[in-house]
Amino acid sequence: MAHAAFFIVAAIAVVSALGLVLRRNAIHGALFLVVNLGSIAVLYQTLGAEFLAWAQVIVYAGAIMVLFVFAIMVLIPGKEETGPDPRRAWRLLALPAGALLFLQLIFVVGGARGGAGSGAPPVGGVESIAGLLFTRYLFPFELTSVLLLAAMVGVLLLARRRV
Amino acid sequence: MVPESYYVGLSAILFTIGVVGVVVRRNPLVMFMSIELMLNAANLALVAFGRRVGHADGQAVVFFVMAVAAAEAAVGLAIIVTIFRLRRRLSMDDLSLMRW
Numbered sequence: 161m162a163h164a165a166f167f168i169v170a171a172i173a174v175v176s177a178l179g180l181v182l183r184r185n186a187i188h189g190a191l192f193l194v195v196n197l198g199s200i201a202v203l204y205q206t207l208g209a210e211f212l213a214w215a216q217v218i219v220y221a222g223a224i225m226v227l228f229v230f231a232i233m234v235l236i237p238g239k240e241e242t243g244p245d246p247r248r249a250w251r252l253l254a255l256p257a258g259a260l261l262f263l264q265l266i267f268v269v270g271g272a273r274g275g276a277g278s279g280a281p282p283v284g285g286v287e288s289i290a291g292l293l294f295t296r297y298l299f300p301f302e303l304t305s306v307l308l309l310a311a312m313v314g315v316l317l318l319a320r321r322r323v
Numbered sequence: 324m325v326p327e328s329y330y331v332g333l334s335a336i337l338f339t340i341g342v343v344g345v346v347v348r349r350n351p352l353v354m355f356m357s358i359e360l361m362l363n364a365a366n367l368a369l370v371a372f373g374r375r376v377g378h379a380d381g382q383a384v385v386f387f388v389m390a391v392a393a394a395e396a397a398v399g400l401a402i403i404v405t406i407f408r409l410r411r412r413l414s415m416d417d418l419s420l421m422r423w
Contacts, residue, residue, distance in 0.1 A: 166325045170333045176337065177337050177360055181344035186352050193356050196337075200363050201332065209382050217387050224359065224396045231400045235407050254346035258339050265335040269368070271326070279357055279416050292383045294389035304390045318401040 166206065173199040180188045190225060195281050211289045330371035337364035349414050351403050355396070362392050 172195065179192035197220045204213040293301050337360060344357030366385045373381020410417065 162325050166329060170329075173333065174336055174340070177340040180353070180356055180360065180372040181340055182349065186350055189353050189356055193359065196360065197363065200367055203333075204327070204370055207374050207386075209328065209370050209373075212366075212370065212382050212385055215386065215389060219393060220359075220363070224393055227396055227400055228352065228356060231404065234404065235352070243351060249346050254343050258343040258345070261342055262335060262339040265338065266332070269331050269335060288379045289382055289386065292379055293386065296380075297383050297387075300387055304387060307394050308390065311397050313325050318405050319397070 162206070166203075169199050169206075172196075173203070187229070190229050190232055193228075194221050194225050197225070211286050254303050327371040327375045331368050334364045334368040334371065336349055337361075337367070349416060351406075351415050352400075354415065355403070359392065359396070362388060 176192045176196040176199065180189040180196065183189050183192065197216060201213045201216040201221070204210075204216060341357045341359075341361035341364060344360065345354050348354055348357065366388055369381045369385050371376075373379065406418065
């Protein structure tokens with residue numbers, strides 16, 4: 161039962177990722193990416209990471225994708241990428257290179273046999289994550305707020321209309 | 324219980340699709356979305372490895388990755404909008420100013 165659910169969700173994730181790459185229309189790609197992010201949220205849930213599953217839905221599928229869809233709507237990029245591709249031969253090289261990268265990933269990750277494998281899955285609720293964030297990872301957590309502030313100021317500076 | 328290696332394999336597939344998307348596509352917005360795909364694949368691998376080891380630390384790292392991804396998306400989209408405003412076109416092949 162759990163295996164069947166995993167394979168169904170994994171198939172949805174792979175197909176939506178392929179749709180993002182293969183569809184020419186950027187807005188279709190964005191919607192495919194929303195599906196992909198949602199299926200990854202489901203996988204987080206099956207891994208026991210409840211907090212991350214909902215954070216994924218809210219932060220990624222909510223906030224970030226709204227930003228992307230807004231940018232696509234503003235820039236109306238549906239028209240380019242229709243002309244002839246001057247570097248088509250080079251781009252076709254991406255397929256064997258990607259296959260090679262995939263084999264390398266499988267080789268490296270499949271060789272990672274380490275880990276104590278304590279068996280007990282970690283609790284992924286808000287309580288355990290918050291306990292880690294506010295004790296062991298307190299400094300990176302505070303740095304994250306500085307990073308977000310810097311990003312906000314930078315975006316305001318970039319998007320300001322020159323007068 | 325589904326073994327972690329399945330999740331890691333799925334993560335490798337998604338990461339590869341993201342890399343190929345960055346290389347193949349010409350639209351910078353689609354390239355950005357492929358980068359988000361790669362980040363998500365790495366996050367999935369982190370959570371899967373965290374379950375294997377039995378810590379919640381992997382999930383804390385994923386939290387930070389999400390925050391960095393949000394900042395990266397905001398800044399990157401602002402840069403793309405600025406480039407579009409300057410050039411009125413949107414193709415990565417035109418942007419060779421900083422290439423040596």
